[in-house]
Amino acid sequence: MEKKQGFFSALRGLSPSRSRTRSRSVSPARSSSPMTGGRKNFTGGAAAANYYVTQPELLIERSGSLRPVMEGPDLDEEEEGGGGSVGDSKRLRSGLGNWVKGQLSRAPSVAATAAHRRNDLRLLLGVMGAPLAPIHFSSDPLPHLSIKNTPIETSSAQYILQQYTAASGGQKLQSSIKNAYAMGKLKMITSEIQTATRTVRNRNPSKAETGGFVLWQMNPDMWYVELSVGGNKVRAGCNGKLVWRHTPWLGSHTAKGPVRPLRRGLQGLDPRTTAAMFAEAKCIGEKNVNGEDCFILKLSTDPETLKARSEGPAEIIRHVLSGYFSQKTGLLVHIEDSHLTRIQSNGGDTVFWETTYNSSLDDYRQVEGVMIAHSGHSVVTLFRFGEVAMSHTRTKMEESWTIEEVAFNVPGLSLDCFIPPADLKTGSVADSCEYGQEERGKAAHRAKVAALEN
Incomplete structure (x- = not known):
């Protein structure tokens, strides 16, 4: 990780703009990365960066029209229209429902196996690929510690955060970082699915989907991430004004509500944002937590942000982020992220979707003076419940990751590297959707079943 020379010698262009050319993005890191493949050699350094800056058309990808981003199981419209959740296919025609049904009645044919694997992968990437943090944050320095006229819960949290900042490298060092790059490998697997009548567990680690990711960040509020898992690529980014995501099966989408950071950056990669x-x-x-005494800091999303992120029949009830900071080292060692969405159908029935993330951060090491977590493990639970007990489902997914490379203040990284997809349209989200009224409702319903936003 500390081998910066290897990083710069392998980096072909020092810019994520390379990864978005002709919609066949590859990792800007070394060729041995699982993200790379089929890439032509190109001279790196500033010349490579200038090459793409002077030819901005290479930075722009062509994709489908923008629809609201759904950080959940985004399955095809064909799959969605033809099935539903277990025991309720007519009332809830969700892609996730088809996925659940398929898990419990898998056919032995090769075609069926391939289809189920594709749906499994889409569920994994949809839920765990690029979730967002609960709120927009201020880039201002932390307030000075004060106990006068301050609740003990707030002053204690400020003290813990100051200890965390010092343990992570110090505010002065972190303030000198203008941009950052990270590359890692990961494994994803759907480990369990449970209905009212049956539980299916996947105990075969060989069925895990493997791949990698690259993450670029630039102050203020700009980031770009690309994941390549099981032959599929998911891309997401923020130019400081809006957040977007692109998947091969749904094209490009915008996220409702305020600009928010990527949750993956909070997993031990970005102490300043954390x-x-x-x-x-x-x-x-x-x-x-795992044998280590920790302080718990809890952050709840304000009602205005929840309202801004809600849409149509779906209302986001709450989104809570809890951080567990080691009393011994001062570092963040665990994150718990939970949000609840309520969906009111036209028939009057109410369905709730609760998504819970639990992430453990390990192997902290210094990179240029900054403490970075080099490995971790996440367990995600997607729970659907409502008025009919027999329709309840619970899906458990897991991800393990390791960080291969990290670098700060990368030369050649510019604002052009965070340009959204070319088909970005102005106006409301509804105006950006090329759907009829019925199709809009169907797409919105699928988004809500996926718990809409993280």
Whole structure:
């Protein structure tokens, strides 16, 4: 990780703009990365960066029209229209329902196996690929610690964050970082699915989907991530004004609500953003996590942001982020992220979707003076419940990752590297959708079943 020379010698262009040419993006990192393949050699360094800056058309990809981003199981419209969730296919024609049904009645044919694997992968990438943090954060420095006229929960949280900032490398060093790059490998698997009548567990690690990711960040509020898993690529980014995502099966989408950072950056890769994210949090107690005593900081999304992120029949009830900071090292060692969405159907029935992320961060090492977590493991639970107990489902997914390379203040990285897809349209989200009224409702319903936003 500390081998910067290897990073710069392998980096072909020092810019994520390379990865978006002709919609066949590849990792800007070394060729041995699982993200790379079929890439022509090109001279790196500033010349490569200037080459793409002077030819901006190479930065633009062509994709489908924008629709609201759904950080969940985004399955095809054909699959969605033809099935539904277990025991309720007419009332809830969700792609996830088809996926659940398929898990419990898998056919032995090769075609069916391929289709199920494709749906499994889409579910994994949809839920765990590029989730967002709960709120927009201020890039201002942390407030000075004060106990006068300050609730003990707030002053305690401020003290814990100052200890975290110091343990991560210090505010002065972190403030000198203008941009950052990280590359890693990961494995994803759907480990369990449970209905009212049956539970299916996947205990075969060979069925895990493997791949990698690259993450670019630039102050303020700009980021771009690309994941390549199982032959599929998911891309997401933010230019400081809007957040978008692109999947091969749905094209490009925008995220409702305020600009928010990528959750993956909070997983031990971006201490400065992490501290800023928890600046408004409260200390709610202590807990032992994996044998380590931790302080718990809890951050709840404000009602205005929840309302801005809701759409149509779906209402986001809550989104809570909890950080567990080691009392011994001061570092962030665990994150719990939970959000609840309520969907009111036309028939009057109410369905709830609760998505819970639990991420453990390990193997902290210094990179240019900044403490970075080089590995971790996430367990995600997607729980559907409502008025009919027999229609309840619970899906458990897992991801393990390792960080291969990290670098700060990368030469050649510019604003052009965070350009959204070319088909970005102005106006409301509804105006950006090339759907009729019925199709809009169907697409919106699928988004809500996927818990809409993370």
